[in-house]
Amino acid sequence: MPLPTPSTPGGPRESPESWVVMVPGVIPGERIRLRIYRNHKNYSEADLMHVLESSSERVEPVCPLFGRCGGCQYQHMSVAAQRAWKREHVLQVLARTGNVTGITVQEAIGTEHTLGYRSKITPHHEKPRGGEIREIGFLKLGSRALVDVPECAIATPAINARLRGLREEVRVTARAAAVAETPRKPKGATLLLRETREGVVTDPRAEVSDQVGGLLFKYTAGSFFQNNPYVLPHMVEYVVRKAGAPNVRYLVDAYCGGGLFCLSASKNFEACYGVEISELAILSAQRNAELNKIGNCHFQAGDATDIFAGIGHISGADTVTILDPPRKGCDEGFLTQLCRFRPARIVYVSCDPATQARDARFLLERGYDIEEVQPFDLFPQTRHIENVIVFVEAHRTGAGAGSMPSWAGEGGTASL
Numbered sequence: 001m002p003l004p005t006p007s008t009p010g011g012p013r014e015s016p017e018s019w020v021v022m023v024p025g026v027i028p029g030e031r032i033r034l035r036i037y038r039n040h041k042n043y044s045e046a047d048l049m050h051v052l053e054s055s056s057e058r059v060e061p062v063c064p065l066f067g068r069c070g071g072c073q074y075q076h077m078s079v080a081a082q083r084a085w086k087r088e089h090v091l092q093v094l095a096r097t098g099n100v101t102g103i104t105v106q107e108a109i110g111t112e113h114t115l116g117y118r119s120k121i122t123p124h125h126e127k128p129r130g131g132e133i134r135e136i137g138f139l140k141l142g143s144r145a146l147v148d149v150p151e152c153a154i155a156t157p158a159i160n161a162r163l164r165g166l167r168e169e170v171r172v173t174a175r176a177a178a179v180a181e182t183p184r185k186p187k188g189a190t191l192l193l194r195e196t197r198e199g200v201v202t203d204p205r206a207e208v209s210d211q212v213g214g215l216l217f218k219y220t221a222g223s224f225f226q227n228n229p230y231v232l233p234h235m236v237e238y239v240v241r242k243a244g245a246p247n248v249r250y251l252v253d254a255y256c257g258g259g260l261f262c263l264s265a266s267k268n269f270e271a272c273y274g275v276e277i278s279e280l281a282i283l284s285a286q287r288n289a290e291l292n293k294i295g296n297c298h299f300q301a302g303d304a305t306d307i308f309a310g311i312g313h314i315s316g317a318d319t320v321t322i323l324d325p326p327r328k329g330c331d332e333g334f335l336t337q338l339c340r341f342r343p344a345r346i347v348y349v350s351c352d353p354a355t356q357a358r359d360a361r362f363l364l365e366r367g368y369d370i371e372e373v374q375p376f377d378l379f380p381q382t383r384h385i386e387n388v389i390v391f392v393e394a395h396r397t398g399a400g401a402g403s404m405p406s407w408a409g410e411g412g413t414a415s416l
């Protein structure tokens with residue numbers, strides 16, 4: 001077996017002399033002793049045995065469950081190191097998967113709310129045995145088993161306060177059902193706790209609301225809505241700013257959910273068109289337009305690809321597209337039609353830089369350039385990152401890849 005190089009949370013850059021070893025709980029630059037437990041074609045997986053030389057960025061994890069609970073992966077790193085690493089990860093994945101080199105990735109934008117920020121959690125429990133529920137929590141690190149989580153360090157204080165009561169209620173209900181011997185079989189379940197303007201809500205069908213920027217958004221508690229209320233306004237402001245450009249009259253928001261980006265950006269456009277697979281989310285988007293007295297947004301339920309049938313009367317050259325797909329990214333059929341429509345700008349928001357990098361490659365091979373790459377630290381203490389890439393139609397830059405168009409924004413690079 002080749003000698004492993006010092007390992008990092010996401011795996012170090014590959015070179016012909018190095019061997020990638022994935023070791024949770026390590027910080028780039030540390031010397032460690034590890035035990036390899038699995039070999040793959042291109043890398044190995046290992047457990048950390050000892051830190052021989054620790055990084056100055058190593059900190060004491062806040063949560064006693066860190067290392068067992070699979071929810072957080074980076075609590076052992078300072079927030080500055082977490083953000084630097086996430087930025088590096090975006091850079092690496094763009095190079096490896098997207099074949100994009102020679103670009104700058106901006107510093108990840110975050111806020112000082114790096115604990116107690118998460119406004120939604122979904123703990124699980126297995127089916128009760130003899131009326132008793134054992135763990136109520138999240139998946140154990142690297143396992144399908146659950147770890148009991150009485151309190152979550154990244155959830156908001158209001159959610160943690162409600163979690164205590166909810167855990168007790170769920171256990172009491174299971175015991176009562178066992179005593180009553182109801183014919184219905186007891187099951188495992190996923191609980192919902194979401195903090196909103198209405199307080200902490202546990203019914204996924206409840207109608208709730210949140211304010212972002214100057215707008216009010218109503219949605220059902222179980223549907224998708226971004227869950228870091230501290231960083232979200234900064235990300236929305238960025239997306240709205242990057243979507244705006246001289247001579248662009250129309251906005252297409254694919255994967256629009258309840259209309260967050262479309263409605264927030266609507267004042268800069270003559271008309272906006274949103275598409276979204278969930279009919280419930282489209283109903284929310286339409287209601288949110290009315291609620292905020294916005295009259296130039298048109299929403300349709302359907303696959304993202306369906307949008308092109310309804311926008312034949314507008315030209316791509318006059319249009320900006322916002323993309324915010326689920327983790328799997330965009331499908332090729334959609335991207336093919338998008339490139340045929342040829343919007344002047346594309347602002348691509350993603351919670352998975354790997355699938356985003358794959359889609360970036362597709363766009364770059366079809367004549368788009370990257371104007372800016374801006375990560376947002378929406379999920380501190382975890383390995384997750386929200387990344388925004390701004391693409392411009394290459395003819396509009398008047399030069400080849402990497403050039404800056406005349407309307408390129410100022411784009412701050414420091415953390416907030």
Ligand SMILES: C[S@@+](CC[C@H](N)C(=O)[O-])C[C@H]1O[C@@H](n2cnc3c(N)ncnc32)[C@H](O)[C@@H]1O
Nearest residue numbers: 224255256257260276277278303304324325326
């Ligand atoms: C990451 S969410 C973004 C929602 C919205 N932009 C927001 O920030 O609130 C992705 C959205 O894509 C929707 N979606 C998933 N597959 C889709 C498809 N094939 N076509 C259109 N929308 C889809 C999901 O229902 C979800 O609302």
